[in-house]
Amino acid sequence: xxxxxxxxxxxxxxxxxxxxxxxxxxxxxxxxxxxxxxxxxxxxxxxxxxxxxxxxxxxxxxxxxxxxxxxxxxxxxxxxxxxxxxxxxxxxxxxxxxxxxxxxxxxxxxxxxxxxxxxxxxxxxxxxxxxxxxxxxxxxxxxxxxxxxxxxxxxxxxxxxxxxxxxxxxxxxxxxxxxxxxxxx
Numbered sequence: 455x456x457x458x459x460x461x462x463x464x465x466x467x468x469x470x471x472x473x474x475x476x477x478x479x480x481x482x483x484x485x486x487x488x489x490x491x492x493x494x495x496x497x498x499x500x501x502x503x504x505x506x507x508x509x510x511x512x513x514x515x516x517x518x519x520x521x522x523x524x525x526x527x528x529x530x531x532x533x534x535x536x537x538x539x540x541x542x543x544x545x546x547x548x549x550x551x552x553x554x555x556x557x558x559x560x561x562x563x564x565x566x567x568x569x570x571x572x573x574x575x576x577x578x579x580x581x582x583x584x585x586x587x588x589x590x591x592x593x594x595x596x597x598x599x600x601x602x603x604x605x606x607x608x609x610x611x612x613x614x615x616x617x618x619x620x621x622x623x624x625x626x627x628x629x630x631x632x633x634x635x636x637x638x639x
Contacts (some may be wrong), residue, residue: 457630458582460489460493461579461627462579462580463489463579464486464489464490464493464494464579464623465575465576465578465579465580466576466579467482467483467485467486467489468486468575468616468619468620468623469572469575469576469579470482471483471486471504471616472571472572472575472616472620473572474517474520474521475513475516475517475520477513479508479516480505480508480509483501483504483505483508484505486501487501487502487505490619490623494622494623494626496622496626497619497622497623497626498619500615500616500618500619500622501615501619502615503610503612503615504612504613504615504616504619507519507612507615508612519612519613520613523606523611523613524613527605529601529602529605530602530605530606532570532571532572533567533569533570533571533598534548534569534570534571534574534594534595534598535549535552535567535569536569537597537598537601537602538597538601545569548569549567549568549569552568552569552574553568555577555586555590556568556577559577559580559581559583559586561576561577561580561581563576563577564576571598574590574594574595575595575620577590578590578591578595587627587628588628591624591627591628592628595624596621596624596625596628599617599620599621599624600621603617603618603621
């Protein structure tokens with residue numbers, strides 16, 4: 455149960471970090487780093503570059519980089535369905551299926567489309583069903599993150615660092631979930 459609570463907490467931190475930057479982004483990044491360092495030390499290291507960026511830049515520059523990365527570059531749009539299917543009928547079917555899964559687990563999406571990276575992270579951060587978690591992460595989030603990361607050209611891009619941390623965290627949690635399922639826990 456403690457692992458589920460930790461996973462949920464860290465997912466909430468990633469949601470906050472992937473939303474439009476606010477006054478609490480530095481504090482949230484530091485807390486997320488601390489929790490990752492405690493439970494997923496290798497993953498925590500990916501977050502360091504993002505934290506340095508937050509510490510070195512003015513808030514207006516952080517906002518500018520966020521907007522340039524996620525709102526102005528179609529390849530980096532933070533929508534899982536868009537990354538997996540493009541803007542077509544398949545994405546519509548993906549959205550319908552995602553809404554159905556959300557309803558089954560009594561999850562209410564926020565203001566964004568249900569396939570927005572933050573909405574999907576909020577969902578996986580609250581769902582206790584290991585198989586559902588595994589499926590959404592393995593078949594949705596990780597392939598979408600892979601595409602987004604490939605579209606970020608610079609290796610030291612601050613949001614690339616954040617997305618690498620998220621990718622590493624999700625990969626570790628899926629691997630842990632797989633081990634637990636295999637062990638019958």
